[in-house]
Amino acid sequence: MSAPAQITFLTDYGLEHKFIGVCRGVMQRITPGVPILDITHLVPPGDVRHGAVVLAQSVPYLPTAVHLAVVDPGVGTSRKAVAVVAGENVFIGPDNGLLMWAADALGGPVAAYEIADPQIRLKPTSNTFHGRDLFAPAAAHVAGGRPPATLGDLVRLSDPLAEITADGATGEVLTVDRFGNIQTSLEVEKLQSSGIDGELEITVAGTTTRLPFVPTFGSVPAGTLLAHEDSAQLLSIAINLGDAATQLGLTPGTRFSLRRVAAS
Amino acid sequence: MSAPAQITFLTDYGLEHKFIGVCRGVMQRITPGVPILDITHLVPPGDVRHGAVVLAQSVPYLPTAVHLAVVDPGVGTSRKAVAVVAGENVFIGPDNGLLMWAADALGGPVAAYEIADPQIRLKPTSNTFHGRDLFAPAAAHVAGGRPPATLGDLVRLSDPLAEITADGATGEVLTVDRFGNIQTSLEVEKLQSSGIDGELEITVAGTTTRLPFVPTFGSVPAGTLLAHEDSAQLLSIAINLGDAATQLGLTPGTRFSLRRVAAS
Amino acid sequence: MSAPAQITFLTDYGLEHKFIGVCRGVMQRITPGVPILDITHLVPPGDVRHGAVVLAQSVPYLPTAVHLAVVDPGVGTSRKAVAVVAGENVFIGPDNGLLMWAADALGGPVAAYEIADPQIRLKPTSNTFHGRDLFAPAAAHVAGGRPPATLGDLVRLSDPLAEITADGATGEVLTVDRFGNIQTSLEVEKLQSSGIDGELEITVAGTTTRLPFVPTFGSVPAGTLLAHEDSAQLLSIAINLGDAATQLGLTPGTRFSLRRVAAS
Secondary structure: OOOOOOEEEEEOOOOOOOHHHHHHHHHHHHOOOOOEEEEEOOOOOOOHHHHHHHHHHHHHHOOOOEEEEEOOOOOOOOOOEEEEEEOOEEEEEEOOOOOHHHHHHOOOOOEEEEOOOOOOOOOOOOOOOHHHHHHHHHHHHHHOOOOOOEEOOOOOOOOOOEEEEOOEEEEEEEEEOOOOOEEEEEEHHHHHHOOOOOEEEEEEOOEEEEEEEOOOHHHOOOOOEEEEEOOOOEEEEEEOOEOHHHHHOOOOOOEEEEEEOOOO | OOOOOOEEEEEOOOOOOOHHHHHHHHHHHHOOOOOEEEEEOOOOOOOHHHHHHHHHHHHHHOOOOEEEEEOOOOOOOOOOEEEEEEOOEEEEEEOOOOOHHHHHHOOOOOEEEEOOOOOOOOOOOOOOOHHHHHHHHHHHHHHOOOOOOEEOOOOOOOOOOEEEEOOEEEEEEEEEOOOOOEEEEEEHHHHHHOOOOOEEEEEEOOEEEEEEEOOOHHHOOOOOEEEEEOOOOEEEEEEOOEOHHHHHOOOOOOEEEEEEOOOO | OOOOOOEEEEEOOOOOOOHHHHHHHHHHHHOOOOOEEEEEOOOOOOOHHHHHHHHHHHHHHOOOOEEEEEOOOOOOOOOOEEEEEEOOEEEEEEOOOOOHHHHHHOOOOOEEEEOOOOOOOOOOOOOOOHHHHHHHHHHHHHHOOOOOOEEOOOOOOOOOOEEEEOOEEEEEEEEEOOOOOEEEEEEHHHHHHOOOOOEEEEEEOOEEEEEEEOOOHHHOOOOOEEEEEOOOOEEEEEEOOEOHHHHHOOOOOOEEEEEEOOOO
16 A cells, blocks of 8 residues: 555534644644645534545545544544555544445445554543544554554444335435535436436325426526436436425435336 | 646535535646635525625735636536636636636736536536536646636626715625625725715615714724725725624615715 | 744634635735645634634644734724744734733743734735734745744733632633533643542532533433533533533533532
8 A cells, every 4th residue: 555645534523613723733743744635524413424425425536545534423432443444545533334435435445443552642632532632643644654553343334225126216315415405315327227217206204296307407497396417426306596405305314215207 | 828836716615515625636636736725615605796706806815826716506507617817817617707807806808718628527527516527627737737728708797886976876785794794896995086985874775874984893882883995995884893784784786875974 | 933834824704705715815925835724714703712712722733833813803903913922833913812822822922023014014904804914914924934023012811710629619611612512611630639520510690400520421321411521621511412502501701610519
């Protein structure tokens, strides 16, 4: 494994306080001048699944790097801190499933190590701010050339619901952006090869709504519901110049079914 | 045109999701190590006019750069993607008026090119995330030394309302900041040379309010309305330690008239 | 004093507008390529005390740098602009108490200079945006090697309330994070050496609530109130997977008393 002197950084810390600045400082002190590319720090607090989705959809577009990711509602408990190697990339974060989909997106994990060397930690080490005291130092040391070290076990999140047959599909909402656009777990290519295309019906909690599968927002009039292929090749549901999530009452994790409207 | 290896970056993407991180990653992969200076990513969603004002008021203070700006409610429709050359600066973004005032602020556009070379785009190219798939790659290639290439046409936003005579002025709100301070379209130098100075009256939707034109917030007691010259040499309306926009009910685009209170 | 070519940056400007981007641009134009490490730009507007706490708790983890901090409700009045030297670090900002605790955290100020040389200012100089026109240029010039120059006087904020005796303690809320965790002014080491440990009672505005002093969030069931030592070695009050600030009605500056529950 050759060494990429670049760090990417994703957390649920928010931007209001010192958290992000302090972690950046810790890394700069250990490996001066290392570039740090922020993905986002506004993952909803404690939402490991959301963080895992954002990280997995981002890494294919990022440079080879040490990817530092901290969404860690179990901080201070027995969950392990890990370094996961995937090709020339290394993921640093809690062993709670946050890192696995991203490692899969870069070819799959080839080895995982617990971050256990006491030399890595800042002293004193807090019980609640492992981003500063453990994860950021580990990321900086690895970006500075230190090979990932002590092996540990990984847990794995369940995959999101995505069942597609010729009769219809069942999926769930992965993310909702600030515009109210809804990204689902369904891959467009699989939907289309099963004949789920054209005019669709989506059923959420017993309520069924029709919407067309079209190339882009502007394919329908303003205020109209639509389905389209988003930039991650996933089925996305939107309203042209409107807020689909609010109108349909969909939030991350909501399950729905989808079928093609039969020609009549 | 010599080549500035620096990118500035303005969007309405928000900071909650992967959007900004992914665009940064795309640029770093194409031109490794290129500095990226964020202006803001919190332009109100789809508000081209607001983005155009922020960009134009920022560029005089920025280094010579490739200025990447994406506020693009028409993404996926027929609007062009363009590179606009102004002196040694290049603007990259949608051809919807977002870039023109900024180009004017740097001496005016000298040439504009459509971004049409298929080698620029990421494959597959989404219909909805041109920031990642088209604009960011174009900015990175130009920052890396590639000359702006294929010519295209530009549209132009109408200029904001700003009519000043000896009898009074008519203007509109350009922006409101988080403190509730209101930036208007009226240039202070032109107001003063028309004798509009001292004690003023502003009329919004039939309601007239008096306020003094003073040097700074602290020139009046806390809670008092005032007009002053802001850092862009524009007339700004504020309340010392208060929120003028909420009190006056002013939002971007609101029109108002202004006149000097006659000495009695 | 040797020269650290690194700037850190903290303000209450928010991220919505051009403010941060423009300040970054001004610094890059004066000292091209200087690394700028953002601490936060979401200090509550005008809250000097909050900014002072965040800055002081951050700098021990930051690289040696020119620390530019602007929380300046008195902009345009007679308060001075200053450069405060502490070891190899230099703080740049308004002389309103914002910088002092941070200088203390780096060994204490050894000298303070008013930023008075007219060559430093951008022209024209606004009355309201000294971040851009005065502080950012000063920070960039110092980071670029210019020694802090003209001496001036410093004011000093009162220290936060923190009285600890064997009978109990009186403190105040320093900060509340986005999760609703409450950081107090009380140092855990001093509490414990006075025997204030184990099962505690906190009294706020006449209402007394019991809570255990435990190592971390996960030490108690979900929804349970707790006290713990935070990453700044201060007593922090939280609810495991909940929002303690909302439940207890605590905001920054709220005073409270604390005592140990006697064994019965």
